Amino acid sequence: RTQAQKSGPLAGRTCLxxxxxxxxxxxxxxxxxxxxxxxxxxxxxxxxADLGAKVRLISGPTALRAPAGVDASFCETARQMNALVVEAxxxxxxxxxxxxxxxxxxxxxxxxxxxxxxxxxxxxxxPLELLPNPDILAGLSAPSPFRPRLxxxxxxxxxxxEAHARAKLARKGCDWIVANNVGAxxxxxxxxxxxxxxxxxxTVESWPRLSKEDVARRLAIxxxxxxxxxxx
Ligand code: CTP
Ligand code: CA
Numbered sequence: 001r002t003q004a005q006k007s008g009p010l011a012g013r014t015c016l017x018x019x020x021x022x023x024x025x026x027x028x029x030x031x032x033x034x035x036x037x038x039x040x041x042x043x044x045x046x047x048x049a050d051l052g053a054k055v056r057l058i059s060g061p062t063a064l065r066a067p068a069g070v071d072a073s074f075c076e077t078a079r080q081m082n083a084l085v086v087e088a089x090x091x092x093x094x095x096x097x098x099x100x101x102x103x104x105x106x107x108x109x110x111x112x113x114x115x116x117x118x119x120x121x122x123x124x125x126x127p128l129e130l131l132p133n134p135d136i137l138a139g140l141s142a143p144s145p146f147r148p149r150l151x152x153x154x155x156x157x158x159x160x161x162e163a164h165a166r167a168k169l170a171r172k173g174c175d176w177i178v179a180n181n182v183g184a185x186x187x188x189x190x191x192x193x194x195x196x197x198x199x200x201x202x203t204v205e206s207w208p209r210l211s212k213e214d215v216a217r218r219l220a221i222x223x224x225x226x227x228x229x230x231x232x
Contacts, residue, residue, distance in 0.1 A: 008052030009224035015053045016088060016097040016148065017045045018136060020060035022078040024107035026128075027116045036102035037190045038062030040154070043216035044098060045070045051220050056092070058084045060101060078103045078133035085136050094148040096223055099137040099174075102156065106130035141173035150226060152176045152219075158183040165199050176200045178219065198222065 019041020023031040038059060045057040046067035057072040058081060066072035073088075075081045081101060089097070109129035116125055137153045151174040155165045158181070165179035179197045182188045188195070195209040198219070207218065 006049075006052045006054070008050070009228065010048060010220070011052035013053045013095040013227060014092055015045075015048045015055045015223075016085065016092075016094045016140075017041055017048070017055060017057050018059070018081060018085060018097075018099045018101035018103075019045065019057060020062040020064075021102045022060045022081055022104045022133075023076050024078065024104045024133070025076075025111050026108045027112040027114065029115050032104055032106070032108060032128075034102035034104055035189045036060070036062070038064050039190075039192070040194060040212045040215065041098075041100035042067060043213045044100060044219060045072075047213070047216035047220035048096075048098075048223070050217075051224055053095075053220075056088055056094075058088065058101075060103075078107065078136070082134040082136050082139065085140065089140060089146045089148070093146065095227065096150040096152065097140050097148040098152040098154075098219075099140070100154045101136070103136060104133060107133055135172070137174055138172050141175075149231075150175050150223065152178065152223075155179040156182045162197060162199070162204065165197065169199055169201070 020038035021033045021036035023033045025031045042064050045055050049055045049069045055070045057066060057070050059074050073084050075084055109131050141151045153172055153174045155168045155177050157164045157179060161179050161181050165177045169177045177199045180188055180194055192211055193209055194212050194215045196207050196215055198205045
């Protein structure tokens, strides 16, 4: 599939997708991370491309192969992901940005050059000192010449999904939030299916449990529908 051949309801549209976890190193062999397989984000990149969009995927470490026809870049840490996103957003005025990445909220304050060694069998290292990572979604959502027309966040919640997602929508400044329940027993983390609530400023829509590919296709169609209508 080449750019020239693309047609479909998102033809001519540019989309940015973040996906996967970030890994925050502690020493050369250890890191702090969020759980994330990258499946939902990669499926979304593919679904947007299938509707004709030009897709830029910026991904943390996953076991997945980038979908065909998608321009992918890879990184490890939240700060690297943020730098790639900012660079991409400044170079391309994206029509839509969708942040599915499970970004680590904190990173170890210092990274040791050498492996931290145990002094003895009961030894534990000093308590971890952490620093906050940049909020990539909030940065994309803030008013700027580079703000995508439509900015969509994901919200992983383990309880009170709608209330937390509503608060997150306001706090982040994004346009839509796709909230999912990742609580114990949901089998969403790493699993093949997702059950989401799509929340905009005015609407709340609960979707049935679907494969991550079907959630991706439905969200891509919803985005295409939004762009097919006039917005000021
Ligand atoms: N996100 C981001 N950069 C961060 C943290 C989160 O871009 N440093 C994005 C995620 O990709 C997701 C959305 O923000 O689209 C919500 O992430 P989530 O972890 O659910 O929200 P937080 O604001 O980090 O709040 P908390 O973890 O406390 O629930
Ligand atoms: Ca978080």
